Amino acid sequence: MNRQPWHDAAEAVLLPLLALAGALLMFGLWVSLGGHDPVQACTLLFTGAFGDAFSWQNTLQRSAPLMLTALCVALPARAGLTIIGGEGALVLGGLACAGLPYVVHLPGNGVGMSILLLAAALAGAAWIALAGALRQYRGVNETISSLLLGYIAIALFKHVVEGPMRDPASLNKPSTLPLDEALRIGSIGSWDVHWGLAFGVVLCLASALWLGRSTHGFATRVVGGNARAARLVGLPAHRLIVTACALGGAAAGLAGGIEVAAVHTAANASLIAGLGYAGILVSFVARHNPLAVIPVAILFGGFGAAGSLLQRRMGLPDASVQVLLGFAFVLILAGEALRGRLLPFPFLAMRPLLRAKPA
Amino acid sequence: MDAFFDVLLAVLGGAIRVGTPFLFVSLGECLTEKSGRINLGLEGVLVFSAMAGFGGAYLSGSPWLGVLAAGCSGALLALIHGLVCSLPRVNDIAMGIALMLLGAGLAFYLGKPLIQPQAPQIPSIALGGFSASGAVQAALKINALFPIGVLLAVAMGWAFANTRWGLLVRMAGDSADAARALGNSVNGIRIAATTAGGFIAGLGGASLSLHYPGSWNEGLSSGQGLIAVALVIFARWSPVRCLGAALLFGGAGALGPALQGVGVSGYYHLFNAVPYALTLAILVSTCSPKRSIRGAPLELGVSR
Numbered sequence: 001m002n003r004q005p006w007h008d009a010a011e012a013v014l015l016p017l018l019a020l021a022g023a024l025l026m027f028g029l030w031v032s033l034g035g036h037d038p039v040q041a042c043t044l045l046f047t048g049a050f051g052d053a054f055s056w057q058n059t060l061q062r063s064a065p066l067m068l069t070a071l072c073v074a075l076p077a078r079a080g081l082t083i084i085g086g087e088g089a090l091v092l093g094g095l096a097c098a099g100l101p102y103v104v105h106l107p108g109n110g111v112g113m114s115i116l117l118l119a120a121a122l123a124g125a126a127w128i129a130l131a132g133a134l135r136q137y138r139g140v141n142e143t144i145s146s147l148l149l150g151y152i153a154i155a156l157f158k159h160v161v162e163g164p165m166r167d168p169a170s171l172n173k174p175s176t177l178p179l180d181e182a183l184r185i186g187s188i189g190s191w192d193v194h195w196g197l198a199f200g201v202v203l204c205l206a207s208a209l210w211l212g213r214s215t216h217g218f219a220t221r222v223v224g225g226n227a228r229a230a231r232l233v234g235l236p237a238h239r240l241i242v243t244a245c246a247l248g249g250a251a252a253g254l255a256g257g258i259e260v261a262a263v264h265t266a267a268n269a270s271l272i273a274g275l276g277y278a279g280i281l282v283s284f285v286a287r288h289n290p291l292a293v294i295p296v297a298i299l300f301g302g303f304g305a306a307g308s309l310l311q312r313r314m315g316l317p318d319a320s321v322q323v324l325l326g327f328a329f330v331l332i333l334a335g336e337a338l339r340g341r342l343l344p345f346p347f348l349a350m351r352p353l354l355r356a357k358p359a
Numbered sequence: 360m361d362a363f364f365d366v367l368l369a370v371l372g373g374a375i376r377v378g379t380p381f382l383f384v385s386l387g388e389c390l391t392e393k394s395g396r397i398n399l400g401l402e403g404v405l406v407f408s409a410m411a412g413f414g415g416a417y418l419s420g421s422p423w424l425g426v427l428a429a430g431c432s433g434a435l436l437a438l439i440h441g442l443v444c445s446l447p448r449v450n451d452i453a454m455g456i457a458l459m460l461l462g463a464g465l466a467f468y469l470g471k472p473l474i475q476p477q478a479p480q481i482p483s484i485a486l487g488g489f490s491a492s493g494a495v496q497a498a499l500k501i502n503a504l505f506p507i508g509v510l511l512a513v514a515m516g517w518a519f520a521n522t523r524w525g526l527l528v529r530m531a532g533d534s535a536d537a538a539r540a541l542g543n544s545v546n547g548i549r550i551a552a553t554t555a556g557g558f559i560a561g562l563g564g565a566s567l568s569l570h571y572p573g574s575w576n577e578g579l580s581s582g583q584g585l586i587a588v589a590l591v592i593f594a595r596w597s598p599v600r601c602l603g604a605a606l607l608f609g610g611a612g613a614l615g616p617a618l619q620g621v622g623v624s625g626y627y628h629l630f631n632a633v634p635y636a637l638t639l640a641i642l643v644s645t646c647s648p649k650r651s652i653r654g655a656p657l658e659l660g661v662s663r
Contacts, residue, residue, distance in 0.1 A: 082450075082452055082453065084456055136648070137648065138643050138646055138647070138648060139646040139647050139649070140639075140642045140643055140646045141642070141646075143399070143452055144585070144588055144642065145639060147582075147585055148585075148586075148589065148636075148638055148639045148642075151581075151582055151632065151635040152632050152635050152636055152639070155628045155629060155632030155635070156629070156632070159626065159627075159629050162628070277460070280456055281457075281460065284453060317467065317468045317471040318467075319464050319466075319468040319471070320468060322460065322463065322464030322468075323461070323464040323465055323468050324464075325460060325464065326457065326458075326460045326461025326463075326464040326465065329456070329460055329461065330439070330443060330457045330458070330461055332457075333443060333449050333450070333453055333454050333457055334443050334446055334449060336446075336448045336449055337448055337449060339448065
């Protein structure tokens, strides 16, 4: 087989698309087992996500935090770490954003808003950097520690929101004091989409520039590719890895801050909606490439937006989108086995696969 | 002083009540990891099997058929993990995350109609007959699955050291090359171990939905499957030590509700986080960047 350079690029697009198509197929099969119409379910998924201006706005609104939490997986992954605790960084970011006005008086303008978001980013950065530092300096597996840190963060969040920082006026749903009107993030022009989307897109672009065009980003990728080789050429692996974790955590913390400042206006349990976990899937589908994160986040935000439509029109349980995402995740990972074998001859490709030795 | 005694008793009783699912999941994870793979997806397995066990008991009217259904559904989900991870270049940690999502999704989807009804429960064994105190008797009513788990832990510890199957699993976990050189299929052993581990973890799911808390809802499992991964590290891959670790974690998990029972309620959420903090503290104190943890299967990604 003579492999052309474009085969790699084509595969990078083709494999996730094939996996997603397979996931839709399995999802259709799944709902038809329950006696529902699979074609209607798949059509509703797309009309609910991208059918009209309203659903587009809903989709984009949901995709903004997904882009940021996906960066929390993607950036550490490029440095060689599997971080899955984005949810913890997100809730702490939201808490920092809602909590800062308790401590200091902020000017009701862009400066105050920037300080709030900065606090959110710092809180998230510290949390994920801790997981990275534990791995580098103490040898603690970062996947497990980041997840445990996430659970601890959620417990802290609930404790503070229902205890010391609770707004006495929030009776049924414990919340912090609502943010001052002037500190909230508004919509982009006449759209019903808040500025968080711009943050998500700009940070994805900036991350791609950092990884692809800067020396520091290049060094980070070298460490992620082969840590021993990186040490041999004298790269400060520990510092680079912890920095990548901090940057990823900052993105997730920012997501929490934006959700509070633009959507919920106060920190409460609505913030704990699994956005951090959905970001893991987005990042894996995008193969930890910040540029690919943008369209993938929009697609998955769209599935989220369509979920309620499936529930209303077809009476499917609200977990149906989660089932679809689960199928997609499994197939995306299984599809890795075909990498480098799909092109140029897909039919011959199956033979080496069957004979392959495990890695 | 009375309050202190009440808390102590509740923690002791809770150690068994809350610790039983921990015990089964950690034994399942232990078996999987001994064969050289890590299954983070046991969290998904736990939720899915809890739902299946509850559904099985509700539909059949027998809690033990429910337990069987839970075990088999756990094995099925773990089989997917074992098969996909056997494909070249599939990362078992990432696959575990996917399985976590898929298992929870399937469980919530299928379990929607099961939130309301009551299912027959696994019977309790009353060990507190010697005491006249009602509190002692209540605390010592233990889950009938718990003694099964204790026996299983001892049997697994013995089997790893003394049986052909146990040695095969350990060989696949310590040196895939050696296993291959002796003509064994490494993937076959790992798939079998993962599937059996899923069955054992599924029993933990049944304990959740059919004994304590004893109902099915979407918040049933709060990371027990993941804590089990850390718990196995804490137990340094020994099934018998898993028993002690599970009881310790059960006790830590029972601390929050126990304190709430005597009127200390302001720190409820923080006490609930004790098992996570404990796990993290254990990892920080036992891990080292310079060497892998003692007792760790050499092929395991998490210990490298």
